[in-house]
Amino acid sequence: MSIAKKLKSSLLSSLLNKGPLFIAGPCSAETKKQLLQTAHSVKASGAQVIRAGIWKPRTRPGKFEGVGEQGLEWLAQAKEETGLPITTEVANAAHVKLALEYGLDMLWIGARTTVSPFAIQEIADALAGNDIPVLIKNPINPDIELWIGAIERIQAAGITEIAGIHRGFSTVEKFMYRNPPIWEIPIELKNRLPDLPIICDPSHISGNREFIKLISELAIGYGFNGLMIESHIDPDNAWSDAKQQITPKELEIIISQILSFNKKG
Numbered sequence: 001m002s003i004a005k006k007l008k009s010s011l012l013s014s015l016l017n018k019g020p021l022f023i024a025g026p027c028s029a030e031t032k033k034q035l036l037q038t039a040h041s042v043k044a045s046g047a048q049v050i051r052a053g054i055w056k057p058r059t060r061p062g063k064f065e066g067v068g069e070q071g072l073e074w075l076a077q078a079k080e081e082t083g084l085p086i087t088t089e090v091a092n093a094a095h096v097k098l099a100l101e102y103g104l105d106m107l108w109i110g111a112r113t114t115v116s117p118f119a120i121q122e123i124a125d126a127l128a129g130n131d132i133p134v135l136i137k138n139p140i141n142p143d144i145e146l147w148i149g150a151i152e153r154i155q156a157a158g159i160t161e162i163a164g165i166h167r168g169f170s171t172v173e174k175f176m177y178r179n180p181p182i183w184e185i186p187i188e189l190k191n192r193l194p195d196l197p198i199i200c201d202p203s204h205i206s207g208n209r210e211f212i213k214l215i216s217e218l219a220i221g222y223g224f225n226g227l228m229i230e231s232h233i234d235p236d237n238a239w240s241d242a243k244q245q246i247t248p249k250e251l252e253i254i255i256s257q258i259l260s261f262n263k264k265g
């Protein structure tokens with residue numbers, strides 16, 4: 001085993017030690033230009049990690065399902081140009097293998113994957129021997145045991161840096177939010193796993209850019225360790241989740257206000 005493989009990952013903890021962690025970028029990488037422009041802009045807004053989905057788990061078929069492997073090249077270029085770590089969603093062993101090959105710094109597991117112990121186990125097996133930080137979204141249904149089960153499977157693969165991402169839960173009735181936050185579930189997770197950092201994803205909770213700031217501030221108020229926010233240089237024309245993406249300028253306002261509250265506190 002190489003020395004690099006023996007070393008424990010410390011990227012996530014060193015970022016979290018500096019205060020709230022802001023991960024931002026488009027829902028999907030669409031074109032090289034869109035991704036690179038967004039990456040530079042979200043860096044200027046204060047984000048510390050760049051996100052972009054390249055394999056997109058769309059609820060119904062027939063829509064844009066991501067650019068695939070070429071998006072990993074664009075992400076690697078975004079990392080080189082901005083100096084920021086990069087993350088993408090993985091949903092199976094092939095995704096993990098490619099993401100590791102292209103030097104992704106962190107991986108996240110989506111809400112539609114966390115519901116399936118088979119899928120999680122496949123990802124865990126593919127990760128074994130590669131200590132990369134993994135962010136695990138809650139399952140789409142409000143089942144804390146499934147969420148904890150996914151965390152345990154990834155931990156058992158030897159991953160030392162794990163965080164939960166709270167992205168809200170599917171409901172039959174849609175009122176204000178696309179995925180209502182049901183805050184008691186991530187708060188219960190925090191009680192059961194006190195050492196687990198939790199990041200909030202206000203974009204998939206809200207489904208609408210009007211609520212991103214409110215949910216972000218609530219999450220930080222509840223003691224979450226960071227935010228993952230979808231930001232796009234031209235949100236209205238985004239190829240996925242257009243209604244909930246915000247401009248890098250709007251992102252900057254949210255980040256700077258949270259940082260200024262935090263200083264006052």
Ligand code: PEP
Pocket residue numbers: 027053057109110111112137167201204
């Ligand atoms: C995403 O982050 O773009 C995504 C698909 O999220 P979720 O798994 O929360 O639906």
Ligand code: MN
Pocket residue numbers: 027028230240241
């Ligand atoms: Mn999205």
